[in-house]
Amino acid sequence: MTVIYQSKMCEPEAIDQVDRLPSRDRVTDLDIAGFVISIVSHLVDLVFDLNLAYRYYHNNEIPYFCTTLGFILIPAIVNTAFSIRMYYLDQGKANRSLTNRLSKRGFCCLLILVFQLAPVLRYFDALQYALKSRKAQKNKNIEDQRKYYKLMVQEDSDVALLRVLECFLEAAPQQILQLSIIFHTHGQGISNTFTFIHQLLSIGSSFVSMAWSMASYQRLLRVSLTNKNNITWAGTIMQFMWHFLVTVSRIMCISVVASIYPEYTVLALFIHWMFMVIWLLYSTHDLNFCNNNRIYDFLFYTIFGTVYIFTHVSLSDGRTFWKYVFFYLTLCVENIICMIVWIVKADDTVKETLYYLPIVYINFISFFVGILFMIIYYKIFHPSTGYVSRLTRAAQHALTT
Structure with a gap:
């Protein structure tokens, strides 16, 4: 993958040029449904997380309440800050862009910013452009149809960054927190069925939100890049399964060891994060992401x-084979260590539960199956180098000659 938002985020003079739009530039029912699902899934995930935080507070479990609320607010603040930055740099119309949006929406926009719903605001923007394009299509106004379709894709390109941040800064850490709480409390013999149900709802909604964010991001990435072939739906499914399964394994492995040694887990994650930041600085130091702005x-x-705690996201074009080998080998070793700790140090009460052995098997199987999907994607479905792409180009060349 290649990051599509660096010019929007960091270079005020840059204007994204979106190509690869369909020849008719038509908004489909799937496009509109996608925005609606994105809005609903985000809101449902937020409601379930807030509800769980309230349950902890109501049960006088203040440490769990504070950590759950913190895992909601901190990523949301980061998302809002990035969203505001995008508004200022959008199409080079910095102050006017944000001022117009705030003045037009007034109190509604203020509520969205206060309650940390920045992605929802961007989803609504893209949905409005989609509906306007559909209306222009019905009125046979081809110029407006293409204009609003392009604006929809550009807006969706902006929200792609927020999707990634939401996925790996909020949904994934929230799952780790709630799973580690479940494993820890069950290991102590504590069982509250009502709270357990709300924990499962929060975990499930986070998984759905993360899965949808990853699936929609992967496909949009290629649509918005210049001189790049779009990913087929089969390729999108392969990418989704690759990232989803690897991330599930990663989340489960971190959760089980965090339920036993929470302080050491935080320290290990901090060391992993610091190492990844240094690696990114070293491997991409010449790319000038933010126009020489060191901050x-x-x-x-x-x-x-932080994203690299869970998955790899390439920040530049070029060969990624050895980067993937290094990154996923690191994850594999760390996951194995986590599972060894879980097997050796887990409480006897936990070992007697129905989920103990399935977790051991799932953690190993999901990781390696995810890697298998990655190999299949690159060997068969990659839009530039995959077998299907080469076959298509060969057929097109045969027809032209």
Whole structure:
């Protein structure tokens, strides 16, 4: 993958040029449904997380309440800060862009910013452009149809960054927190069925939100890049399964060891994060992400260092084979260490539960199956180098000659 938002985030003079739009530039029912699902899934995930935080507070479990609330607010603040930055740099119309949006929406926009719903605001923007394009299509106004379709894709390109941040700064850490709480409390023999149900709802909604964010991001990435072939739906499914399964394994492995040694887990994650930030600084130091602005460069790398706790996101074009080998080998070793700790140090009460052995098997199987999907994607479905792409180009060449 290649990051599509660096010019929007960091270079005020840059204007994204989106190509690869379909020849008719038509908004489909799937496009509109996608925005609606994105809005609903985000809101549902937020509601379930807030509800769980309230349950902890109501049960006088203040440490769990504070950590759950913190895992909601901190990523949301980061998302809002990035969203506001995008508004200022959008199409080079810095002050006017944000001022117009705030003045037009007034109190509604203020509520969205206060309650940390920045992605929802961007989803609504893209949905409005989609509906306007559909209306222009019905009125046979081809010029407006293409204009609003392009604006929809550009807006969706902006929200792609927020999707990634939401996925790996909020949904994934929230799952780790709630799973580690479940394993820890069950290991102590504590069982509250009502709270357990709300924990499962929060975990499930976070998984759905993360899965949808990853699936929609992967496909949009290629649509918005210049001189890049779009990913087929089969390729999108392969990428989704690759990232989803590896991330599930990663989340489960961190959760089980965090339920036993929470302080050491935080320390290990901090060391992993710091190592990833240094690796990113070294491997991409010549790419000039933020126009020589050292503050934004540092923030950019620290944010993606957190993402690299869970998955790899390439920040530039070029060969990624050895980067993948290094990164996923590191994850594999860390996951194995986590599972050894879980097997050796888990409480006897936990070992007697129904989920103990399935977790051991799932953690190993999901990781290696995810890697298998990655190999299949690159060997068969990659839009530039995959077997299907080469076959298509060969057929097109045969027809032209």
